[in-house]
Amino acid sequence: MAWILSKERRTIFKRKVGQFWDEFKRKKIGIFGVALLSVFIIAAIFGPMLTPYDPINKTRVAQAFAMPEWVTIFPQFKNLVKTREIGISWDAEEGSQYIKGWGTMVGVEYQATTMATTVVKVSSTFSHQTIPPNEFFVAFTWASSEVENVEYSLRLTITTPNGTDYTLWTQPNYRDAKGEVAHIESNNPFVIINLGFSPGTDNLGRIIFSQKGDYTVRIKISLQPLAPNAKANFKISDSEIFLAGQVHGVLGTDNVGADVFSDLLYGARISLIIGLLAAIVGTSIGVFVGIASGYLGGAVDEISMRIVDILICLPLLPLLLALVSIYGKSIFYIVLFIGIFGWQGLARVIRSQALSIREIAFIDSARASGGSSFYIMIKHIIPNVLPVAFASLVLAVPSAILFESSLSFLGFGDPRVPTWGKMLQYAFSFGGFTRLAWWWILPPGLSIIALCLAFVFIGHAFDEVVNPRLRRRQ
16 A cells, blocks of 8 residues: 555656657557557447347347348449338227227227127228338237137238238137237248248248238137127237338348347457456466566476476367367356466566566565565566566457457357357358358458457557567667
């Protein structure tokens, strides 16, 4: 604490920082690296504010492999449309005497007056004037209650401008209370087959919405009383029609129609965390081993350097793959393993520094004053090797980021967090490469390169400042 509060120490520290900055800002490549790194830091911190979508719980925002919106400035893509989300407001069409409310929430109160089948219909009409979507879905929530002595079924249909009816969803006969969220997707194999199309049809939206005009979506409730006192109540709410767009946002969508830009922003945070933590772990080990080996010498030096020789000979990527397979695909283990096996080069550099420093006169003075080896290493050697260690730490971050991206691309990354490597792995596994979905492939790849270059530029500039041998003549 005394060292922290010492005015003289603070003055010396400020002067050294000022001198360092005066030297560093002359390195244009270092300033460019700082600016580039600042972009990724802003993306990591303000990611949730820059996009409304959560990459963990993916939300469908457009059709699969939708292109970025800005491609519409090119003539060949100018007709591509964005997603339309149409909220359904229901109107009574048949059996209005049983309908007690309409609009976004419809209530049906049925009381048998005859033993004949009763039909209740509600419908909503909307206009479609753009090119047809490849994909669409209809969603609504329905619930029945107070069901007594009645058998009922539900059916959802959509009517095109020329009068063609398509039955998208049916609910079989029930005699008890039930309710659920109905979610009808155009790429659902059961929907495709029930409509009479061949399995694998991927353009059902283009078929149904091929005409421009008014479309009517309709829910039909059929009620068959089983006794004179038959009754039932129904509620329909949260109804929506989703016409998936061919373009979306800044970077389009992936194979499930989720936003790619949100994955990219959140991936910046994970890559920075992994790179920095792994580099800190590796640098800390390298400094400790290098100082102990260089200053203590003897058996400690011999054993440490032989361990370094052995670890340097090991193929790191296959070793990491094996360890992650054994211990689990976790960010914690990935950071730990990259750090544990990433310190050997720094240990050799720090060892050579420690060998030189221990021969300087002030180290002999410290020994003569009764300073222990531990005290001398902490108080005198570490401060003198910290600039080299920090430069090595900055240069170790790109290596850690590349190793994590390689692990994720090969399927050994943490499945719970979005990373750039996982984006590339998903693009490779789910058709991004075969469909040439460049908006899904290039951004994470270029981001990995740019972030690594930012740290490399900063590291080299830092190394030139702290290492007198690398300083250029003014």
